[in-house]
Amino acid sequence: MKTVEQVHAELIAERAALRRAVLELLAQGPQYSASICDGLGQPRPGNISRAYLLLRELEREGLCAFEGESVAFPARRYFVITDAGREALR
Numbered sequence: 109m110k111t112v113e114q115v116h117a118e119l120i121a122e123r124a125a126l127r128r129a130v131l132e133l134l135a136q137g138p139q140y141s142a143s144i145c146d147g148l149g150q151p152r153p154g155n156i157s158r159a160y161l162l163l164r165e166l167e168r169e170g171l172c173a174f175e176g177e178s179v180a181f182p183a184r185r186y187f188v189i190t191d192a193g194r195e196a197l198r
Contacts, residue, residue: 130162131171131197134189138175141185163187171196 110118126148133139133147141159145152166172171193178184 127162127166128197130159130166131189131193134172134187134193135197138186138188140178140187160185166193 129148130144133144139147141156141163142152144159144163145155163172167174167187169192170190172187173190175186175188177186
């Protein structure tokens with residue numbers, strides 16, 4: 109059985125890997141939450157809101173930026189990687 113410390117360390121590593129994967133997708137070009145879910149191979153229902161939360165977190169840290177919103181339905185909020193985000197990938 110795993111200790112609490114082991115589970116915690118695994119969760120932190122998983123979160124770091126997810127953040128890096130999202131930055132790698134953003135490095136390919138502007139992305140929106142559903143395209144990030146698709147790029148990560150995650151089912152959309154339930155994960156789109158998680159993708160937005162992660163994008164907001166990365167945005168607060170200056171690693172990505174909101175680029176704009178589509179005018180087509182459904183509206184999509186596009187995010188791009190920043191120079192700091194590119195640096196974090198190195």
